[in-house]
Every structure is written in structure tokens, then in C-alpha cells.
Amino acid sequence: MRLESNVFWIPSIFFFLAGTLYGIFTSWSEWVGIVAILLTGGMFIMIGIYFKMLEKRHGRRPEDDEDAHISELAGSQGVYAPWSWxxxxxxxxxxxxxxxxxxxxxxxxxxxxxxxxxxxxxxxxxxxxxxxx
CATH class of the missing domain: 1.10.287 (Helix Hairpins)
Structure with a gap:
């Protein structure tokens, strides 16, 4: 889950930086764009935090280990609703x-x-x- 967490942490840094630069270049006069860019960064951080919590809860997965075998992922992968309307x-x-x-x-x-x-x-x-x- 470390990779998935970083996939969302890195863009959040970009959006916070971009929102701040956008505010500087517009002299903090155009609030809709600033707020939208900063909220996008906030949404990326929320997902990154969620993946970090999953990493702490579940530990390393076979996908995270480069020496893992395919058979380590065998078995039930989750609960799905069969025949759901x-x-x-x-x-x-x-x-x-x-x-x-x-x-x-x-x-x-x-x-x-x-x-x-x-x-x-x-x-x-x-x-x-x-x-x-």
C-alpha cells in the first residue's frame, strides 16, 4: 500500500503548490480557482491517508514483495453481492x-x-x- 499512498501524496503536494502560486499570480483576487485547486489537493491527501491507514492495518501484501509468488494471492479476494439488482x-x-x-x-x-x-x-x-x- 506504500506505492498507492505515494501515488496520492505526491500530487497533493503539487496541487497545494499550484494553488498557492495561482493565488500569488492572481493577487489573491480570484478565489474560486484558488479554493478549487486547494480542495483538489485536500481530496488527494484524504485518499493518501486512507491508503496509509490500510497499510498499517494490513501490513505488506504479496503485491509489495518483488520475490512473491502468484500462489500467495490465491483464495478469497473479498465479498461481492451476487445477483444484485x-x-x-x-x-x-x-x-x-x-x-x-x-x-x-x-x-x-x-x-x-x-x-x-x-x-x-x-x-x-x-x-x-x-x-x-
């Missing part, structure tokens, strides 16, 4: 939300309801039914 419900809610921005804001109400139902269903999918634990 909830992403389609979320996609419908998202599509309606984009239609609401183009057509009329009243469509946003059913979009939020459908999207929320889809998100709750997807999160709690393993709590009920055939795949409950």
Missing part, C-alpha cells in the same frame, strides 16, 4: 436526478426517494434473505 435502482434514481436538472426540479423528489431506497437496499442486502449472515 440494487445498483439498477440507484442508477434509475441518478438518471431521474439528472433529468430533474434539465427538465424541472419537481422530478428531484421521486429521484431522491428512489435513489435512497436503492442505496438502503444495497447496503442491507446481506442482512435479509438468501445471503443473510
Amino acid at each position: 440494487w445498483p439498477l435502482v440507484i442508477a434509475l434514481g441518478s438518471a431521474l436526478a439528472f433529468v430533474a436538472m434539465a427538465v424541472g426540479w419537481w422530478i428531484m423528489v421521486p429521484a431522491v426517494i428512489i435513489g435512497s431506497v436503492g442505496l438502503v437496499g444495497w447496503v442491507f442486502e446481506f442482512s435479509t434473505g438468501r445471503h443473510a449472515h
